Amino acid sequence: MAGGGASGRAVSRSFGPVRGWLLLPSWLVIGIFLVLPVGIMLVYSFLTKEFRGGVIWEFSLAAYDRFLFDRGLFGDEPPTIQWTYIAIFARSILQALVATVICLLIGFPTAWFIATRPPATRAVWLFLITIPYWVNLLIRTVSMKFLIRENGPMNEALLALGVIAEPLQLINTDLAVQLGLFYSYLPFMVLPIYAAVERYDFALSEAAADLYADRWTTLRHVVLPAVRPGIVAGCILVFVPSLGAFLAPDLLGGAKTFMIGSLIEEQFKGSAGDWPFGAAASMILLSLVLVVLMIYARQQARTG
Numbered sequence: 001m002a003g004g005g006a007s008g009r010a011v012s013r014s015f016g017p018v019r020g021w022l023l024l025p026s027w028l029v030i031g032i033f034l035v036l037p038v039g040i041m042l043v044y045s046f047l048t049k050e051f052r053g054g055v056i057w058e059f060s061l062a063a064y065d066r067f068l069f070d071r072g073l074f075g076d077e078p079p080t081i082q083w084t085y086i087a088i089f090a091r092s093i094l095q096a097l098v099a100t101v102i103c104l105l106i107g108f109p110t111a112w113f114i115a116t117r118p119p120a121t122r123a124v125w126l127f128l129i130t131i132p133y134w135v136n137l138l139i140r141t142v143s144m145k146f147l148i149r150e151n152g153p154m155n156e157a158l159l160a161l162g163v164i165a166e167p168l169q170l171i172n173t174d175l176a177v178q179l180g181l182f183y184s185y186l187p188f189m190v191l192p193i194y195a196a197v198e199r200y201d202f203a204l205s206e207a208a209a210d211l212y213a214d215r216w217t218t219l220r221h222v223v224l225p226a227v228r229p230g231i232v233a234g235c236i237l238v239f240v241p242s243l244g245a246f247l248a249p250d251l252l253g254g255a256k257t258f259m260i261g262s263l264i265e266e267q268f269k270g271s272a273g274d275w276p277f278g279a280a281a282s283m284i285l286l287s288l289v290l291v292v293l294m295i296y297a298r299q300q301a302r303t304g
Contacts, residue, residue, distance in 0.1 A: 038286070041279045041282050041283060042279070042283055044275055044276055044279035045063055045064070045276055045279035045280040045282070045283050046059045046060065046061070046063070046276070047059065047060075047063075047275075047276045047279075048060050048062060048276065049062075049063075049274050049275065049276050049277065053273065054275065055275050055276060062276070063274075063276040063277045063279065063280035064280050064284075065079075066082070066277055066280075067082060067085050067277065067280055067281060067284065068081070068082055068085075068086075069081065069082050070082045070083075070084075085263070085281070088258055088259065088260055088263055089260050089284075089285075091257075091258070091259060092243055092244075092259040092260040092261070093243065095174070095177060095178070095181065095242065095249075095257075095259060096181075096238075096239050096240075096242035096243040096245075097239070098178055099178055099181035099182055099185065099238060099239075099242045100189075100235050100238045100239045100242065102178060102182050103182055103185060103186050103188070103189040103234070103238045104189060104231065104234065104235060104238075106182070106186065106189075107186055107189030107190045107193055107234060108189075108193055108231070110129070110190050111189075111190045111191075111193035111194040111196075111197055111230075112193075112197055113125075114126060114129070114190070114194050115194050115197035115198045115200075116197075126191075126194070129186075129187050129190055129191070130187055130191075132183070132187070133187060137184060137247060138247060140183065140184065141180055141183075141184070141247045141248055141251050141252065142251060144179060144180050144183055144252065145171065145176075145251050145252055148168075148170045148171065148176060148179065148252075149170075149171055150167040150168075150169065150171070151167065154168075155167040155168055171252065171254075172252075172253060172254030172256070172257070173253070173254075173257070174253070174256075174257055176252040176253060176257075177248050177249055177252050177253040177257045177259075179252070180245075180247070180248030180251070180252045181242045181245060181248050184241075184245070184247075184248065185237070185238045185241060185242060186238075188234060188237035188238050188241070189234035189235070189237070189238050190234070191234075192230040192231075192233040192234040192237065193227060193230040193231055193234050194230070195230055196226075196227040196228075196229055196230025196231070197227050197230065200223070200226050200227055201226075204222050204223075204226065205218050205222060205223065208221075208222045232296070236293070236296075240289055243260070243261075243285065243288075243289065244260065244261040244264075244285060245259065245261050246259065246261035246262045246264070246265045249261065249262045250262055250265070260281065260285055263278075263281055264278050264281050264282050264285070265278075266278075267279075267281070
């Protein structure tokens, strides 16, 4: 063991002088495709909208002021809270939370089922879970719209079986948006939980049973704490993209299901959009996500 440790330290020291160069490709990718676009959006959020579209390079807080306050049609009235955009933001958070809960309720049993299959068949089940991601998200969302529309296969099957007397009105409802988000991001919940359950020591469950713990007690006090990192990772991976989603609200929802992602998308369509306002809304959304992740990271650090 001592020899192995010394060998590892020697290898680490041998790469010391070039460690920075080895990380350079990763830093370049992060800088070009993450930091630079976010920096551009941050700068644009402080610019002024040109009347005919585009931006004027005059820095101001007008975009953030428009998001938070209503100053009337001509901007000369006393400011009041802009509840329209705040309501859209709150609706987006609620929709993302509901989608996360639904994915968790379906994803946890699915991940548990896959992780408890014989090792030879687990790859097949994981393959079936990831098959939808071989198709573009737009095509999958349009397919969901075709499936649940009034004269779609789902309604026709329910009518043929006599389950319903008339077609269900699902398009342009919150339920349709939830179905779209669930269908789009369920694998993001299943895969992290599966990885956590696969590492779970099932001898702990047997020990709990030997101590006369029932199944629910074992699940609450033994299983869930052990696989908690996978659950938290899955919830984050579902909540964050659901919060900024715009395809599902646009194609499956309507005006009553308008979400923050759709609001941002509208600002960058054509030359009549308000780029500074769209950038400001994006930065507010990004700030909210970062605050949530920082709170979780600090809590994890205190727990550790």
